[in-house]
Amino acid sequence: MFESLLTRVVDRINLWAKWVCIVVSGAIFLLAMAQILFRYVFKISAPWTEEAARFLLIWMALLASGVAFKNGEHFSIDFFTSRMGPRLRTSVSLWMSLISGFFILAIILWGISFAKLGFFTISPGLQISMFLPYLALPVGGVLMLMNLAIFILRLMKRPAGTEVREEP
Amino acid sequence: MTLFVVSLIFVLLMALGLSIAVSMGVTGMVYFLLTNGFQYFPMVVTRIFKGMDSFVYICVPLYILAGDLMNSTGLTERLVRWARAVVGKLPGGLAQAQLVTTAVFGGISGSALGDIAALGTIFIPNLQKEGYGKDFACALTAASAVVDPIIPPSIIIVIYAAVMNTSIGGMYAAAIIPGLLLILGDMVIVHTLAKRRNYPRRQEPFSVKELVIGTRDATLALIMPFIILGGIFMGVFTPTEAAAVAAAYALMVGIFIYRKMSLKEIPRVLCDAAYNSGKLFFVIACASILGWAFAMMQVPQQVLTLFSGIKSYPWLVLLIMNIFLLWMGMWLDVTANILLFAPIMAPLAYSIGIDPIHFSMIFVMNVNFGNITPPVGIVLFATQAVGKVKMEPLVRELVPFLLVKIVIILVITYVPLCSLWLPRLFGFATGP
Numbered sequence: 001m002f003e004s005l006l007t008r009v010v011d012r013i014n015l016w017a018k019w020v021c022i023v024v025s026g027a028i029f030l031l032a033m034a035q036i037l038f039r040y041v042f043k044i045s046a047p048w049t050e051e052a053a054r055f056l057l058i059w060m061a062l063l064a065s066g067v068a069f070k071n072g073e074h075f076s077i078d079f080f081t082s083r084m085g086p087r088l089r090t091s092v093s094l095w096m097s098l099i100s101g102f103f104i105l106a107i108i109l110w111g112i113s114f115a116k117l118g119f120f121t122i123s124p125g126l127q128i129s130m131f132l133p134y135l136a137l138p139v140g141g142v143l144m145l146m147n148l149a150i151f152i153l154r155l156m157k158r159p160a161g162t163e164v165r166e167e168p
Numbered sequence: 169m170t171l172f173v174v175s176l177i178f179v180l181l182m183a184l185g186l187s188i189a190v191s192m193g194v195t196g197m198v199y200f201l202l203t204n205g206f207q208y209f210p211m212v213v214t215r216i217f218k219g220m221d222s223f224v225y226i227c228v229p230l231y232i233l234a235g236d237l238m239n240s241t242g243l244t245e246r247l248v249r250w251a252r253a254v255v256g257k258l259p260g261g262l263a264q265a266q267l268v269t270t271a272v273f274g275g276i277s278g279s280a281l282g283d284i285a286a287l288g289t290i291f292i293p294n295l296q297k298e299g300y301g302k303d304f305a306c307a308l309t310a311a312s313a314v315v316d317p318i319i320p321p322s323i324i325i326v327i328y329a330a331v332m333n334t335s336i337g338g339m340y341a342a343a344i345i346p347g348l349l350l351i352l353g354d355m356v357i358v359h360t361l362a363k364r365r366n367y368p369r370r371q372e373p374f375s376v377k378e379l380v381i382g383t384r385d386a387t388l389a390l391i392m393p394f395i396i397l398g399g400i401f402m403g404v405f406t407p408t409e410a411a412a413v414a415a416a417y418a419l420m421v422g423i424f425i426y427r428k429m430s431l432k433e434i435p436r437v438l439c440d441a442a443y444n445s446g447k448l449f450f451v452i453a454c455a456s457i458l459g460w461a462f463a464m465m466q467v468p469q470q471v472l473t474l475f476s477g478i479k480s481y482p483w484l485v486l487l488i489m490n491i492f493l494l495w496m497g498m499w500l501d502v503t504a505n506i507l508l509f510a511p512i513m514a515p516l517a518y519s520i521g522i523d524p525i526h527f528s529m530i531f532v533m534n535v536n537f538g539n540i541t542p543p544v545g546i547v548l549f550a551t552q553a554v555g556k557v558k559m560e561p562l563v564r565e566l567v568p569f570l571l572v573k574i575v576i577i578l579v580i581t582y583v584p585l586c587s588l589w590l591p592r593l594f595g596f597a598t599g600p
Contacts, residue, residue, distance in 0.1 A: 018439055021438075021439060021442035021443070021446070022435045022438045022439050022442065024442065025229050025233065025438045025439075025441050025442040025445075026434075026438050028226060028229060028230065029230060029233065029412055029415060029416075029438075032226065032230060032408050032409055032411070032412030033409075033412050033413075033416060035406075035408075035409055036405065036409050036412070036413070050223050050226070053223075053226045053408075054221055054222070054223055054225075054226065057220065057225060057226055057229065057445075057449075058217065058220050058221060058449075060229070060442050060445070060446065061220055061445060061446045061449035061450065061453070062446070062449075062450075063442075063446070064442045064443045064445070064446020064447070065189075065446045065447055065449065065450035067443070067446075068443065068446060068447050068450075072187075073447065074187035074188070074189055074190070074447055074450060074451075075187060075188050075189070075447065075451065075501055076182075076185055076186065076187040076188060077182055077183065077185065077188070077499075077546055077549070078185055078549070079183070079544065079546075079549055080183050080184065080185070081184065081185035092184055092185060093185060095184075096181070096184055096185055096186040099181070099186060099190070099194055100186065100187070100190045102194075103190050103193050103194050103197065106197060106209065106212075106213065107213055107216065110209050110210050110212070110213035111213055111216075113210060114210065114213055114214055114217070133217075134217065136217070137213065137216060137217055
């Protein structure tokens, strides 16, 4: 019950995150094209395009890597774990997921204070508060944690040794 | 001592299947926790942001996008067909064509682990269908998956340039000769094996007409590298802009000329690019935590002191570096290797008078080829999983490819001109 509700909520949020990623990667592409246009057609340099692309990239990367936690898709080495027995493998995987959880928790906690710190700093190019780009850390962290929670719940529920990964 | 403990934690976490990125992040955090408590944590988390915050990295999603678009618009397909028309008559025609395709357009996903998944699912079944052995098909795919990241426009080179502040254009120019040598080396191996084992070649006679048609069809794909590299070398575009132009070009060709792509597919392609670069950037971000920990432990200085005794024998230092980097490549993803070890090894290389661009080639080649070096080689395991083959026969098939790569590494290492001639010709500053 709890699991299915959580899965539904997270899936919905992931869908939003996916659309944000699509728009942002499109925007990065357009910004790079705009840079050429500004230089060759309007003969002016627009330093804000580069800064905007940099900040958007960080948002995109953290959101996308958040979604990737759901199916444990981050690059890992399964040389040793694939040789373990099914029960041992599940419990090792569980412990490793908990370690990931603590790491993400640290990102969220210190990420919030980092974002607050940037509140009154103004970025040189875009003239926006640095709070906005810094916010990517805690927000991305929360998305990672939610997806990791789903991964852990599935890991505990499945019979030992069966694959948790599923086709997206 | 601390270094030993930290390395041990890192290796242990990774061996237990924790993702490479998180392993690096956690290990870095544990170091700061053990030495200073939570005092440094605000800065540690800041590293995640700062690690990704470089204008050079804007290239990465754009190159991934360009590669994706080339595949889904049919540009890659035409490239393969052209390659078959050119080299198909040689013994082992399809295998040769695969190598030629690699030479024209390099890596797609920026991670050999990603490339093997993408390439393997296309190339391995195709080769098998034509009667190549499964083990040979897998070995060839693994061997070309690690050459991909050397060939410009390469994402691995972008990452190295961002970390070490070298010029992307200079590195792309430097990579051309080693890249061609590597492809040529692989082709010679395929040729010899195909002749001995009687692998299929094309039955139809070689026809000039087919070559002309194939070339005409593939022209639009063939000029892609010239747009990117030419634009960068002539100073028309920055590498980032070149990547965007490449993506725009592929999109235009796909929509207006080949009419193979519909606008509806654009969100999917953008999403794939975001997703693949996201996973890559998470490695980059987390690696900068551990990299910072290494810097705090003064590892680069320790390495310099360690080698001070044999500094008057540059060839020996280079040899040891090669072995060390190849060995690290066996265990770690290329991106992680660059972020962790380039800042450590480069000062040593510069101190014995190696040019930064020359060193970058040595570094990138070694950590890439380490990925397929038995007994561990992480790409080896990925290949095994994708192609469903046994390790031993796979390694046996791979050995000739690996040997020729090691010979080429040695040539590049000890003949600086191979990697420095073109950058000098194009006027990229190559001094320390």
